[in-house]
Amino acid sequence: xxxxxxxxxxxxxxxxxxxxxxxxxxxxxxxxxxxxxxxxxxxxxxxxxxxxxxxxxxxxxxxxxxxxxxxxxxxxxxxxxxxxxxxxxxxxxxxxxxxxxxxxxxxxxxxxxxxxxxxxxxxxxxxxxxxxxxxxxxxxxxxxxxxxxx
Numbered sequence: 209x210x211x212x213x214x215x216x217x218x219x220x221x222x223x224x225x226x227x228x229x230x231x232x233x234x235x236x237x238x239x240x241x242x243x244x245x246x247x248x249x250x251x252x253x254x255x256x257x258x259x260x261x262x263x264x265x266x267x268x269x270x271x272x273x274x275x276x277x278x279x280x281x282x283x284x285x286x287x288x289x290x291x292x293x294x295x296x297x298x299x300x301x302x303x304x305x306x307x308x309x310x311x312x313x314x315x316x317x318x319x320x321x322x323x324x325x326x327x328x329x330x331x332x333x334x335x336x337x338x339x340x341x342x343x344x345x346x347x348x349x350x351x352x353x354x355x356x357x358x
Contacts (some may be wrong), residue, residue, distance in 0.1 A: 223280075223290050288334055294311055
């Protein structure tokens with residue numbers, strides 16, 4: 209196990225990320241997105257997601273590379289950059305031509321007025337306003353400064 213990955217510490221926030229084992233797409237069917245988000249909201253282990261995908265697709269083995277990676281979120285500027293990065297990520301990986309087209313993104317809930325479990329007001333406060341949130345997402349070059357390990 210690599211030693212350069214910081215341990216998780218209680219009370220801190222992290223950008224936790226990973227990719228599919230062998231760079232595989234872990235969302236093989238449309239229903240995998242909803243299932244993953246349901247597990248995420250319930251704080252269920254990724255092992256449950258692995259079992260579900262393995263059963264549904266008749267595969268075996270690890271679904272995610274190990275260990276998962278994490279970066280401490282230690283400033284407001286980094287949190288804002290991270291929010292934009294996460295929203296633009298489907299465009300970078302060519303799941304969508306434009307990140308605003310990606311229907312599994314929280315971007316849509318954040319810019320809408322519909323009820324949501326997201327802390328929309330806190331996010332908008334970070335960016336200044338809803339208009340600034342949208343503007344910053346459009347102005348920032350996709351994913352500059354937060355490159356994935358290739």
